[in-house]
Amino acid sequence: MVLDGVQLVSQIRAWGLELGFSQIGVAGVDLHEAEAPLLAWLEAGYHGEMHYMASHGLKRARPAELVPGTLSVITARMNYLPRTTPADWQAREWAAQGRADEGVVSVYARGRDYHKVMRARLQKLADRMAAHIGPFGYRVFSDSAPVMEVELASRSGQGWRGKHTLTLSREAGSMFFLGEIFVDLDLPRTPAVSAHCGQCSACITVCPTQAILGPRLLDARRCISYLTIEYGGVIPEHFRRPMGNRIYGCDDCQLACPWNKFAQRSALPDFDEREGMSGARLVELFGWDEATFLRRTEGSAIRRIGHERWLRNVSVAMGNALHRADDAGIRAALAARLDHPSEVLREHIDWALAQGL
Structure with a gap:
């Protein structure tokens, strides 16, 4: 044929x-x-x-x-x-970052x-x-x-x-x-399209950790998505405050992009938001034991970071919440895990508790 x-x-x-x-x-x-x-x-x-x-x-x-x-x-x-x-999803996402006692999960992972x-x-x-x-x-x-x-x-x-x-x-x-x-088929190519960023640099300006060094140049080591997902060690202290209440990924560069006013809804139910993936209190998320974490993240991209890294990320967000306003519930939740076997997690909990002093 x-x-x-x-x-x-x-x-x-x-x-x-x-x-x-x-x-x-x-x-x-x-x-x-x-x-x-x-x-x-x-x-x-x-x-x-x-x-x-x-x-x-x-x-x-x-x-x-x-x-x-x-x-x-x-x-x-x-x-x-x-x-x-x-329709106002971008404004709602920005607003969620202002509620310090809630955890923010990147939209794609919900x-x-x-x-x-x-x-x-x-x-x-x-x-x-x-x-x-x-x-x-x-x-x-x-x-x-x-x-x-x-x-x-x-x-x-x-x-x-x-x-x-x-x-x-x-x-x-x-x-x-x-x-x-x-x-292994030699198919006709579909044509490329021209770039339309123009003089806009909103994504570069908005990045909390200045991870975008210039147009189309990203230092992943500074990126909150990298720090909360790919990186398993001790998060450098100078990046913790800029992380705010982001506990898995970061959408800021996309939220700031003017072209995302044209973002389209999925045709599939697969990407519908799971219960608890937005608006959940940090104290609740930090209270998940490993079994709960595995159950709540079954079939989710979040599961790949594991329970310990999840707690590490949430503890940073809790420290940032304490920096904004003292909260006895957050303090008690952090103190309850001070004897956790992970040295990495204990270091972040110590830091978090010190933020409200």
Whole structure:
């Protein structure tokens, strides 16, 4: 059978929409222009303790080496704002940061683990392709391997790389997940789009820890998302106060971005907010024992950080709450875990208790 690439890409796009994806694109595998910036970023140590980013070397920029035989990359994005998100959601998120006794979880993590949702639906898309054209070589990814997702997304027309380093779309802002299917099919590429950040630097200005060093340059070691999720050690003291009440991730650069007034709601119930993932009191969250943590985070991306890191993050937020106003309940909850076996956690609890003095 002679493969009609244009027709197949059109069909893949239609299947993608049926499966809940917001957009489908196709990129090539020549990313050599991204190699030098990647190496410079790694050599500067901006990846922190995310050693997996360096361990694969330039395979990140060479899809055909990561998955031999790859000729094209099908890219997909999936909106993740919960279906019931109100029009003033950005203002509400800013307001939540002002309620110091509540914990703030990044919007993307309030529903089901996106890795599972994206991979399952990308697999279904690949299955549909195989049923239509016969067996072919492929591999599915969603933030699960050394893939330059934003680079591939930009090259395939999903959007452009914003100054905060995330993919930005004129139609959907940046509140979406990315995924890829590496295929051994030579498919026609979808065109890239031009950048539209202009002179805006709102994301750079708003970052609480000045992690965005310049347009499209992030020092992950300073990023609150990195500190609360990827980093398992003692959080440097000079970053603790800026963390405020953020206990898992940080959305500030996205909240400040003007393009996110166009952010789209998800078509899937998977990303609907779970009970307790916003508005919960820090004392309650800090009171979770490990069994409760595992139960409340089952099927959630939050589970991957583990109970100890969760308590560490919440204790920092509690210290920041005490700095704003003394609270006997917060003090008592922190004191109750002073004998915790984790030295890292005890250090953060000691710091937190000292903030109200």
